[in-house]
Amino acid sequence: MKILLICVGGMSSSVLMERMRQYAVEHDEPLTIEAVGEMGHAYEKVADEYDVILMAPQAGYRKKDVMKRVSIPVDVIDMAAYGRADCAKVFEQARRLLDK
Numbered sequence: 001m002k003i004l005l006i007c008v009g010g011m012s013s014s015v016l017m018e019r020m021r022q023y024a025v026e027h028d029e030p031l032t033i034e035a036v037g038e039m040g041h042a043y044e045k046v047a048d049e050y051d052v053i054l055m056a057p058q059a060g061y062r063k064k065d066v067m068k069r070v071s072i073p074v075d076v077i078d079m080a081a082y083g084r085a086d087c088a089k090v091f092e093q094a095r096r097l098l099d100k
Helices: 013-026 043-049 058-067 079-084 087-099
Strands: 002-008 032-037 052-055 075-076
Touching: 002 013, 002 043, 002 058, 013 032, 013 087, 032 043, 043 058, 052 058, 052 087, 058 075, 079 087
Parallel strands: 002 032, 002 052, 052 075
Antiparallel strands: none
16 A cells, blocks of 8 residues: 655654554555655645555645645545554555545
8 A cells, every 4th residue: 555644744744654654564564655744735746656645634624625636535534543643543544545
């Protein structure tokens, strides 16, 4: 699975990204994951390299705009899962998004 995380500045999503990488190794989950800030639309340049975009809750208000700019599924990460860095829940959310 290839996940692009979008955060307002990219800092808190970097923490989740590292934990997701660790979780993927521990659970033998194939994963490519990167985190970028929403400002400047940096995600547009790389979106086609990913399966899904998951947005940090604090960037969720930009979901509609992001959806207009990319051709892959986009969703906002559940606030509780994001705050706890609940990797299992984030993986589950990404899988559901891919299955739509």
